[in-house]
Amino acid sequence: MTVEFRLPDLGEGLPEAELVQWLVKEGDTVELNQTIAEVETAKAVVELPSPHAGVVSALHAQPGDVVEVGSVLIAFDVDGEEAAPAAPAAAAAEPEEEKAAPNLVGYGAAPRSSARPQRRARVAGASDSSRGSDTAVLEAAPHDVLPAAEVVETPLERPKSTPPVRRLAKDLGIDLVLVEPTGENGLITRADVEAYAQRSGAVAAPEATERDDIVPDSAASLAPAADERETRIPIRGVRRHTAEAMVRSAFTAPHVTTFLTVDVTATTELIASLKADRALQGHRIGILAVVAKAVCLALRKTPELNSSWDEPAGEIVQHGYVNLGIAAATGRGLIVPNIRDADRLTLVELADAIGELAETARSGRTAPADMMGGTFSITNVGVFGVDTGTPIINPGEAGILAVGAVRRQPWEHRGEIALRDVMTLSVSFDHRLVDGEQGSRFLKDVGDVLREPGRAMLLG
Known part of the structure; x- marks a missing residue:
């Protein structure tokens, strides 16, 4: 039926x-x-x-x-x-x-088997889409691919991979059926495709790029052609949601932004020493992780920045935990997934969580639940070479910190002029929830930790 x-x-x-x-x-x-x-x-x-x-x-x-x-x-x-x-x-x-509209959360039936799914084998040259299935490719394929004379078509599960990995495979002319997965639950990773390409000699098409951001097929090739003066792009998905959220935030919460320029040489020296530590070789501890730790410590002293305005209840809700949002730019637009209970994590754990969050966002695998329930956010504009900005608060939160680029420049140090690593921070906050004194004190606390990382012992 x-x-x-x-x-x-x-x-x-x-x-x-x-x-x-x-x-x-x-x-x-x-x-x-x-x-x-x-x-x-x-x-x-x-x-x-x-x-x-x-x-x-x-x-x-x-x-x-x-x-x-x-x-x-x-x-x-x-x-x-x-x-x-x-x-x-x-x-x-x-x-x-x-x-008529079941909720996806919880629907589904039998749990997935932990056994690796069988792969669909194809006859070489059966279609244009299998252009990589020549002798060289078959030799480079996993050992469970049958010789051409024994290949049979079996309608089994499609190889598992993420959109950017499928795009890479398409650019390289690789059939994912032939790629051995090493990811969890049989997921084909970017490294799997690249390793297969190296073995088989596959080369990306000239128009292929190295970009990791997810760009859905329906939104591809949106740049104007040489003879076109403009291109119209439908406002959908993440872009529409971001626009609506920013407008709602800007015209609902009265924004105030304060700025602080701080000498972060001690922090950059700390990061360099941690990178040289063999015990931490598997962890990427950067300036953003240290800033995240400083934010969590400063929020303990100024909980007003870690609160929400509940209009229907007529209440201010102060959170006893920090779900720290990290703004991530993707091919689909800006998203702000958050790290749950970030205040309970060590510096190394925060660095690992930020790295995982960024990789998940770039691959388009961020779950909707991971973008809900944030209590404070950070946006790292420094990665674009920008000194600072006036960020718009993520709806439902009280504040957002913008992290600028670290610049080597002349700075007063111990009564003399010296070359130092300098960074500008800015925090935007909801003036309904946070007074100017509280916002300024919070920003100073963050800056103090970055100026002297040892101050974390006092704030912690």
Whole structure:
């Protein structure tokens, strides 16, 4: 029998999502929980698992389409016993109209097997898409790929990888079926593709780039052609959400920004010594990690910066924890995932968390839940060579710190002029929650830690 799968609420309360790409086509046999599509909400790119095992009978949207939550996305031909969607038991008691848009969080059925999925083998030269399947490629492929005479087509699970890795493989002309995965749960990583390319001699097309940011296929090639004077780009997904959030924040919370320029030579020397420490070779401790630690320490002394304005309740909510947002620029726009309970982490743990957060954001795998519940944010404009700025507060938070570039310049030091490492910091805060004295004291506390890292002993 035929069953339909409607676009679920992805756990964000958002009314729609844009279909980035299908990972299946009509006639494909899919397994339960197999990833069937990627959709982009206002916050993230999300992979949709199949709630059924069966054959894809119809696709009801095309890449680039904006689909409303509750609209039919795909249809399956399934056996009778597979007809009921795999949803929480409590859903059976819900009214019929509420079942139309199931919540993705918690839906899905049998847990994924820890065993590595079988890979689809293809006949060399069977299609243009398998242009990498020549003799050299087959020799470089994993040992479980059959010789050409024995290859059979088996409709099994699509190789798992992230959008930028698939783009890299496409640029190199590599069929991901032939790449041995080393990532968790059989995920093909960028390193796997690069290693395979080196073995097989694959070379990127001239137009390929080294960019890690995710750029959905539907948004590719948006630059104006030589004979065009302008290009119109649909305002969707993360870009729309960011614009709406910034406008809401700018015209709801009265912003005040204060600035501080500080000598951070002691901090840069500390970072250099940590990098030289063999015991810390596996950790990338940079200036942003030290700033994050300084922020967590300073928030203890000025909790007003770690609070929220609850308009309906008529209350100010001061948080006893720090969910530290780190602004990340991606190909889809600006996102601000946060590190949970950052105030409980050591400097090394913070550095690791920031590195993981950045890599996840660049690959487009940031979960919507990771961008919710932040209490204070940091934006590192220094990586672009910028001295500072007046950042807009992330909605729901009381403040945001902008970190400028570290510059080697003449500076007064112990009564003399010397070349020192200097940085400018700025903090924007919600004047409903934070007075000027509190905002200035917080910024000074952050600066004091960076000027003299040993002061962390006093603030901690």
